[in-house]
Amino acid sequence: MDGRSHFHAELELLTEKLLRMAALSRQALADALKAFSECDSALAREVIDRDAEINRMECELDDTSLRLLALEQPVALDLRRVVGAMRMTIDLERVGDEALHIAERAIFLSQLPSAPLPAHLDELAFRVSEMLDKALSAFQGGDTDLAQEVCRMDAGIADLNVLVLKDALQQAEDSSRTTPSLERSIHEVVAGRSLERIGDKAANIAEATIFIVKGVSIKHHCRPF
Template sequence: MEQRAHFSKKLEDLKVKVLRMAALSESAVHKAAKAFLENDSDLAEEVILGDNVINELEDDLDNFSLELLALDQPMAVDLRTIVGGQRITVNLERLGDEAVNLAHRAMFLSTRPPLPHNPKMELLASTAKKMLSNALKAYVDEDVALAGQVCRMDDKADDLNIAILRQFVSDMVTESRIVERGVHAIIGARHLERIADLATNVAESTVFIVEGTSMKHNCKE
């Protein structure tokens, strides 16, 4: 009984570590999106400089998870909790990377005249942030229904990204002066769409932890 209580405490510690990393990754995404939409170079630089902390937390979580797997040899839901946590950790690190990529676009665009207001870009950023917030809440609450909602929102992010691409291509054909800025904006939209994809991955991992079902490539069904 004492051994089981000790292991349960380790699983709780694992979740706390994942959530600590999640908070930093989510903050980085929010800051990067704001920097990108508002051409805020100072905020973009803050995101870039903070990425090392997220990377260090990933290393710590990797080591912690491997120890749990090697020493405690968990089964069933405990094993899924550890493996699913590892999957989420990988995606949280990638979210940090995408935030940095988006911040670099913000840094560049901050040195150029602002592009016209683009409601679709704002909506894509809002959608990606909402998906990430819901995915993390689903993990905390072990809420499979909410995880499914995140998956279904991914189509909206994809459609917005395509619409933004088409709009900028059309604008660049008629106005050559915005080509350079337009290309960076298109790439920025791709980073936002990728953030939505990674949020979907987190949601899939939550379903795996709770139900033992692999939702890879089938999350929207």
């Protein structure tokens, strides 16, 4: 195998590792949301325990990316693939962190009287999960149209989280300020903020996909290219 063939084999391996990390982060979010909605402390602790593997993969991907940049000095598309992988690694690790934070809230909720998940928080969880799924699909398939769709989806996430906050405030008022209801409201607000941040990371992944495929940076500007 010549030098370039070896480099491209390494690049494919980098992408495979990135997809494995993506799968772990996505599963962490799914399990954290399930734990939160069902007040399942055992599942929440599993999410927390598995975060170490996501962190380990971040370190491994960072090392591989830096080695490829230093030794191979890639250009054009190859360079964008390595740089894009480095960007996405950061975002995926942060998705894992926010999933961990949601799982921590689930443990607190498990100690309170049960109550249904507020409608706007449930919708926020669905939309953010959909964004992350589409962002990862766009990356895997090199689909810039789908990546643009993810960017557009991000526009409504902050507004939806404002509704989550309003719901929590209303719930606190309606409950005559009983301690369990106030605690629940706080945990729901924190979970909503984590979901909003995950939406931001999904948009970043979509932007990185467009950068890799088209060589165009749309950071902070979801626009046609």
